[in-house]
Amino acid sequence: MSFAAGLFYVMAALAVVTALGMVLNLRNTVAGAMCLVVTMISLAVIYVVLDAHFVAVLQIMVYAGAILVLFLFVVMLLNLRSDAFTPSRATAPKVVGAAVGVAVLAAFLAKLPDALPKVAEIPADFGSYRQVGLALYRDYVVPFEVASFLLLAAVVGAVVLAKRRLS
Amino acid sequence: MDLWTVVRALFIILVVVAAFAPVITWVERKQSAVMQDRIGANRADIGGITVLGLLHPLADVLKLITKEDFVPAGANRFLHALAPIIAAIPAIIGFAVIPYGATYQFPGHEPFTLVGADLDWGLLYIFAIGSLATYGSVLAGWASNSNWGMLGSLRASAQMISYEVTMGLSVVGVFMVYQTLELTDMAVAQDSTFHLFGFLETFGLVKTLPGWLSFAQLPFWGVFVQPLAFVMFLTCIMAENKRPPFDAPEGESEIVAGYFMEYSGMRFGLFYMSEFIEIVVIAGLLTALFFGGWSIPYLSKDELIAGMTPVMGVGLATALTMVAHVATFLLKVVIMIWLQMQIRWTLPRFRYDQIMDLCWKIILPLSLVNIFVTGAVILLVKGAP
Amino acid sequence: MVTSTSLVNPSVLAPFGVVATGSLVVLLLEVLVGKRQSFLGRPVTREFVGTLLSGVSSIFLFIALIVAAQFFATMPGRIVFDPAHPMVAMDRLTAFATILVCIGSIFTCWLASTYLDELRIHHGEFYALLLLASSGMVLLVQSVDLVTLFMGIELMSIPIYALAGFARRDLRSNESALKYFLVGSFTSAILLYGMALLYGATGSTDFVQIRQAFDASNLLAIAGLGLLVVGFAFKVAAVPFHQWAPDVYEGAPTAVTSYMAVAVKVSAFVALLRIAIQAFGPMDARLSDLFWVLSAASIVVGNVMAVIQENVKRMLAYSSIANAGYILIGLAVGTEEAYAAVLFFLLVYLFMNVGAFAVVITLATGGKDRDRYEDYAGLSRTRPTLAALLTLFVVAQAGLPGTGGFIAKFILFSAALKQGFVWLPVIAILGSAVSFYYYLRLPVLMYTRDPEGAAPRMETSTGEGLVLCTCAVAVLLLGLFPAAGPGFLSHFRALEWVRETVALLG
């Protein structure tokens, strides 16, 4: 097994463990958020292994560096200490739900290998910021422009909802 | 990309940069002393030898190591211990992609580049690493179960996220000029000169540049072609480092010491050290982006090697050039460190709302204007792609 | 892979561009006018700013409507943004849906300006968010690529999350926004996973190429299609993915509720229609079965639950679930005639639903909605015109002959029967019979009981009057002359338009 493949499996295991840590951690929201940060970073490493360098950097910059900091910011702003949360009461339906989820997942995974496409050869600069940038600005210029309006909507929406006094 | 290269480079950088940091604390003390007409650090001695106070960093480290390592009651012990490490690591590994020399080829050898890791998204790497640095300060305040610490964390997270945005936008003009995100390529591109009045020719105001004007040449450095970007980037990156005048998250006259208030001993030392390491990284980054990196003004690498080759042969000429480049780079870095110190000891702390206004209401629009103007100029000079 | 951009048709984006530009203008205008003492010779008050922004927004929406109508009248086939990477297309379906979305948004603008004053939440951002959401809808109905489809859905949803929580001091509005947001973003993730699996199965995000490469025996393709449909079922609140709708509809400001109930549903259904036709071609049997189940469940649950509601907004929420069920019949049947019936249903649904909500809005006063059944007792004495109009709108929703609701249901059910679907129309007709009870409860209350409690608002603003009149006229017109009427009404051929729209899809 090559170094990169080994890295993939290590990071995959880390991602699953921390994701479970985020979901199963019932007491501490900040610890949950930190688990998710580790998930994001390990996914970024996996992206590098999959030759998606630009996406990997953005994953760290935006997800780990900005979105989750925002989560932490809000958790701290609202001063959500661990005792602010009561552990959920009814557990039976949740266990059943989780079991159903696992069953569906298992069925999906069992049939997965036959359904997948063949893996193609890739050019040397695959996933570089140049190649992704060209695709973004030429083929996908419409969604790119729409994204700017989307962000505007988010800015206006967040201000409307969270600002103390509107004019 | 060879992942081992990165790992190796990170190790080298860890050792080198970590060794530099204590020296810079000394520089800072001396600099402030000079500006305030004091003598500055001069007491620590070993057998009466003070060496200009250079022993102070050593004493500091000894003091920090031997101090009580205090964890406040109600703190989250794990995150409290983790936070300083998270703060220090991004600072240390940031230097990996900054080139400290060009690509050299000795006869009979493979060409090599003097840089920790030659990534084709070098600058993005720094941004990504820098965006992780936020966690250190955010977690520190939260984990120590202290209201002052929490206030500091809130301020730090808001300030750092905000300035990350403008920091990225402010250097887009530089990418556009050099057409690359790779710091090594950027340094190579800056290893040349341009005619200060070349625009007269471009816009057809004169047919050919008259001789007396064509002597006016400047190095093709970021600071000359993107001066606005330089000022904005310097502001943003200093705000990212949370040092005065942007030290509202620490603000000792308002919120005691902010996010690292409940830290002592070497854990405090790590926060302290990461700030100083960041100074070095920032200096290196500014050098690479705006001051030509390793390049010597008016004397490009090829000219230098070609000029010396007849005298001493290719091998020695290349080696000398390499030494000269590394020395130039270090000199520039030192100047940039001095610049940061100068700013830190000149300006008073901004109020928190002023910091935010500066980011969103001044730098953000200006950086967008800069991008548009740069784009328009490039379009005029080079024509549509 | 990377192609030249010389062949693009930017005109395809014209309606989207107009609406999106409108949002920028409104945002700037609010800032510029809000700071001044007087503007255009009038003192700047909050009401004035609101009216001004409402007017400006409806002008932009109206321009977009005209542009879309122009496309609808002259467009022979379909043009796409960039032939190599279509992304968005303009054809009759797009134009038709854009017109509906614009009408719905204009109605919302007109209704909002007084209503927001009554609720004391009149901020200019409302109109900017409304226009942004509308631009998302316009993009959604013209998407022919999964990426633009996703961006359209999000550009539509994100402003609406904020709009639902626009009454910031009202806990019910907060919670409505929260629930809509949680369900909406969960849905987005589901939809997105479906899209990713479809991309994996077919190697493309373009509808036409997905259709060419679609292999119904492939696990990824089937899972992706299923998740996509589930995501849309959430968006249109089809049973069993409907639990959020009543709460969200009840808590949101009523102007936003009517917008959600109408514009969101219209654009989501048109997008689903386009996916069903263009990306999956001749209706896959499994897809049809899926729609069958969703449709039957929505009709049954929507109608039964509506009976036991005590709040008019909640009742209308369940009735809109039931209406989603009727519309899904058309998708399950999957013939050209059925699709045309779906479009006609959407057209009628727009007017009768906005009309009903407009009455609720017109009654709101003193910072509160009057949305409980008791509030409507004896309304025929206090506000006789409103009582008559509300009667018309609920009677139309129930599907009594003479109204647009009857024609819409009639052609939908007959299209289903023609295709051999027997049980669905039977369920739907039984459901409609149940719906008589809860719809007609309102007229009974209004005409047989004495007024009780606080008096309703006594004056109707111009905007509200316009909306009510338009809706009433449209509901009657579509009911009496669905094909072509006498005199100048002969230009008004709704049935023919929807048939042409569908015929050109292919």
Next chain:
Amino acid sequence: MVVPLEHVIGLSAILFTIGTVGALTRRNLVVILMSIELMLNAVNLSLVGFSRAFGEVDGHVFVLMVITVAAAEVAVGLGIVISLFRNRDSVNVEDVSLLKW
């Protein structure tokens, strides 16, 4: 490709399931939001995997769009949480019971 595609897509499916179960069973608003983020990340992983398999960067562009949307959603979502919290001292979904869930 250094690892088989089914391992990448499998990992993505596992993460998506964890996120879904978390979003449906947890009652803490911020954790629900984070679970939804995890679901989006799982989607991104499969997009990157498929993109690598096809040798086209379409998937990468899609991922960029998803990241943008995720940022926008989080901004609005946390705004809603803040406005709710101002009116009521809780971020537990079960306490949000004015309207029945």
